[in-house]
Amino acid sequence: xxxxxxxxxxxxxxxxxxxxxxxxxxxxxxxxxxxxxxxxxxxxxxxxxxxxxxxxxxxxxxxxxxxxxxxxxxxxxxxxxxxxxxxxxxxxxxxxxxxxxxxxxxxxxxxxxxxxxxxxxxxxxxxxxxxxxxxxxxxxxxxxxxxxxxxxxxxxxxxxxxxxxxxxxxxxxxxxxxxxxxxxxxxxxxxxxxxxxxxxxxxxxxxxxxxxxxxxxxxxxxxxxxxxxxxxxxxxxxxxxxxxxxxxxxxxxxxxxxxxxxxxxxxxxxxxxxxxxxxxxxxxxxxx
Numbered sequence: 037x038x039x040x041x042x043x044x045x046x047x048x049x050x051x052x053x054x055x056x057x058x059x060x061x062x063x064x065x066x067x068x069x070x071x072x073x074x075x076x077x078x079x080x081x082x083x084x085x086x087x088x089x090x091x092x093x094x095x096x097x098x099x100x101x102x103x104x105x106x107x108x109x110x111x112x113x114x115x116x117x118x119x120x121x122x123x124x125x126x127x128x129x130x131x132x133x134x135x136x137x138x139x140x141x142x143x144x145x146x147x148x149x150x151x152x153x154x155x156x157x158x159x160x161x162x163x164x165x166x167x168x169x170x171x172x173x174x175x176x177x178x179x180x181x182x183x184x185x186x187x188x189x190x191x192x193x194x195x196x197x198x199x200x201x202x203x204x205x206x207x208x209x210x211x212x213x214x215x216x217x218x219x220x221x222x223x224x225x226x227x228x229x230x231x232x233x234x235x236x237x238x239x240x241x242x243x244x245x246x247x248x249x250x251x252x253x254x255x256x257x258x259x260x261x262x263x264x265x266x267x268x269x270x271x272x273x274x275x276x277x278x279x280x281x282x283x284x285x286x287x288x289x290x291x292x293x294x295x296x297x298x299x300x301x302x303x304x305x306x307x308x309x310x311x312x313x314x315x316x317x318x319x320x321x322x323x324x
Contacts, residue, residue: 042076043273049075050090050277057091057278058098058285061242061249062223064278065091066147069219072270073140074311080136080143082267084219085260088253090274091221095250097282098243107243109183109236112198116208116230117248120222121255123212128256131217132263137316143218144313150224151306175201185240196237204234208248216256221249 049071050064057064065087072083102108131139176182181198198204207229211222223245230241260266 054278054281061245087219091253102243119209120212127216140316147309
């Protein structure tokens with residue numbers, strides 16, 4: 037395949053990854069890396085480094101829109117980002133040292149987890165609304181992590197209270213490790229963690245995750261760059277494609293129900309996870 041064809045295919049794949057990543061808050065790398073390694077034959081460590089550049093582009097395009105629309109919980113993002121950034125640095129160091137076969141296998145398992153986490157019952161208005169009962173946790177109250185947002189889907193204004201800040205902090209550290217290790221942004225852990233553990237409404241969780249993943253990716257991308265693993269041509273195509281796709285993905289999230297497409301993406305992710313795991317086991321021509 038000619039070099040120009042590879043770059044054009046990568047730009048188109050990055051567009052789709054940016055659309056999906058901004059819509060679901062997962063960064064897009066979880067789609068890009070299987071495409072680059074399985075379809076284009078790019079070394080997985082170069083693919084991870086390139087994907088992190090795409091995650092930064094996705095976050096940059098989506099974050100401004102979600103902040104403008106008051107979907108992003110900025111205080112919660114800054115709180116969780118401390119853990120995520122530290123995890124991302126550790127994950128990137130491990131990613132450089134770990135053999136490729138383990139990266140393929142780990143990626144396959146992680147993507148299958150992401151697929152399973154997306155198959156969820158859609159939120160109701162009751163799920164999004166403020167939950168009364170016990171008093172706010174001291175840390176939540178001290179940092180003022182609870183927030184409010186306007187949902188264009190049903191024209192409702194929802195005040196929500198953040199719960200389990202400690203569990204969310206730990207999950208964010210794990211998300212950072214996987215982000216640096218696999219170049220996927222970590223949103224596939226952050227979104228379920230915020231939504232299920234911390235009881236943040238889905239759209240607010242997606243918006244907050246998109247705000248965070250750029251910082252997370254930047255922390256680990258620098259380490260890959262220092263090892264000469266960032267290909268400028270590939271990175272340029274990923275930036276153009278991902279940024280363009282992100283503009284469409286943010287519009288879709290604000291105006292539609294994420295549950296309508298989440299199931300389709302979960303099926304797609306499951307296929308990617310199986311393919312990557314099979315590659316690790318040598319079923320698709322061995323590991324690069």
